[in-house]
Amino acid sequence: MLDFSFTEEQEDFKRTLKKLATEELLPSYTKWDKEKKLPRHLWKRLGDVGITGLRVPEQFGGSAADCVTTGIAAEEIGRGDFNLTYAVMLNALIGEIIATHASEELKEEFLPALASGEQIFGIAITEPDAGTDAAGIKTSAVDDGDVYVLNGEKSGISVATEADAFVVFAKTDPSLGNRGISAFLVSSRLDGVESSSYDDMGNVAISRGSVYFNDVRVPKNYLIGELHAGFKQVMNGFDLSRLLIGLQCVGAAVQSLDETIQHVKTRQSFGQPLATYQGVSFPIVTHYQQLEMLKWQAYRGLWLRDQGRSHTKEAATVKWLGPKYSQEAIHECLLLNGHYAYTKEMPLEQRLRDVIGLEIGDGTAQANQMVIAKQLIGKAYRSYQHSNQTEQVKG
Structure with a gap:
């Protein structure tokens, strides 16, 4: 049932x-x-x-x-x-x-x-040369007796300058590739931890930025899970965060639609409410329906996770289309509200800037399409991707 x-x-x-x-x-x-x-x-x-x-x-x-x-x-x-x-x-x-x-x-x-x-806790994975390719991180954690010594830079980190601690992913055995990554809990107060914020277009309050680790001595008991098991941990976590990001974006877009519906019902043009014109009502209907379909795909993915069932392609779909559909809806709402909505006196322009940021974070559209392709096509696609990447490295 x-x-x-x-x-x-x-x-x-x-x-x-x-x-x-x-x-x-x-x-x-x-x-x-x-x-x-x-x-x-x-x-x-x-x-x-x-x-x-x-x-x-x-x-x-x-x-x-x-x-x-x-x-x-x-x-x-x-x-x-x-x-x-x-x-x-x-x-x-x-x-x-x-x-x-x-x-x-x-x-x-x-x-x-x-x-x-x-x-407040942050998660430090992305690096200047390793975004979508999380396995390509260069931050190192070297065994030094009763501590691991961390060195490297993490970039594009949410709450970079606000976090009290970070879950940091670092290479503990470079010879193992993505199987040589481990996770650590690192206090931002440790010697050698520094951070700086970016002057971003949106998500300004989140203080996204870079976190630097310079000979940071992390006690060995601050290792999370098994040594070299960090990559598997983060890949599973992405399935959850991608679904939540989709709903986060939908929430902002639906609120924008609700506000805009009230506006077009009361704003008069040529003697009648804007809502009576198909050029106004049809775009609202289109965005509403796209967001509804996306929302229920997200909840289905979360239900699958609760059941312990595979939900990777559902998560990738929601992460790909959630920010896309949401920013398109918010943009439409901004236009329908007229010139005043282009000012900073209304929240629409900020929502648009904020949502656009998540078209990048936690995997771009292209990265998520690759994830879906691997799930749908299977071994042949993964084998081709691996051989193609190998040829690129040789070249």
Whole structure:
């Protein structure tokens, strides 16, 4: 039997978060962009209502929520403050990694602070020469007695200058390729850790930037999971974050559509509401339908993850089309609201800038299409890709 409905508890959760997002977060959404500031007090506010600990086990202060419920949080918080949905996406991804792979000692030290929203955690994978190709990272972690010594640069890292700690992926055995990558929990207060922020077009409040590791001495017990097992951990985590990113974008786009529908119903042109013109109503209908289809593909992917079933191509589809459909819808809404929407007095132009950033982060459209092709076509496609890459290296 197919059931496309949320549980009663999830519906209550959805209503509560929509109210919080539109009444508490939305009014100051543009403020943080203008001030170039991450509102840590609101991150903590999300912790107070359980958002930052959704994927954290109960014994460490979380709620151990399922993935579908976590998706509801991403969508609804996206309505109010797109940048604060990172408190859903980052914490879900990092919470899963720590809860699943870290030692009990590390769980006890880090998970309560993550779940409460008291501290902010980042994930450091991307490098100047290794974005989509996560296996190509050059940051090294060298065994030196009772510590690993980290050296390298991570780039394009969300909350780079705000994070209290990072989950850092580094090469522990370069001879093993992507099987020689390990993950570490690294406090931003350790000697040798430095960061800088970028002057980005959007996602300004998230303080995206570079993190530098210069002879950073990380105690060996801060290794997450098994040595050389980091690549597998992060690849599985991408399936979750990509689904949440899609819903994060949909939330911002649906809120934009809701606001625009109210505008075109009341704004008069040639003696009648704008909404009565097909040139206005049909684009709204088109974007609504695209977002609805995308949204339910995302929830299906999250349901599959909750069932322990494969969902990689679903996640890649949602990550590819979620930001694309959402920025197209927001752009249309900006145009339908007229010249005033082009100012910074309305949130539409900021939503457009913010959503565009996630057409890049966590895998570009092309990268996700490659993932889908591998899933659909299978071994022949993977073999061709490997041989083609080998020829490029030889050339």
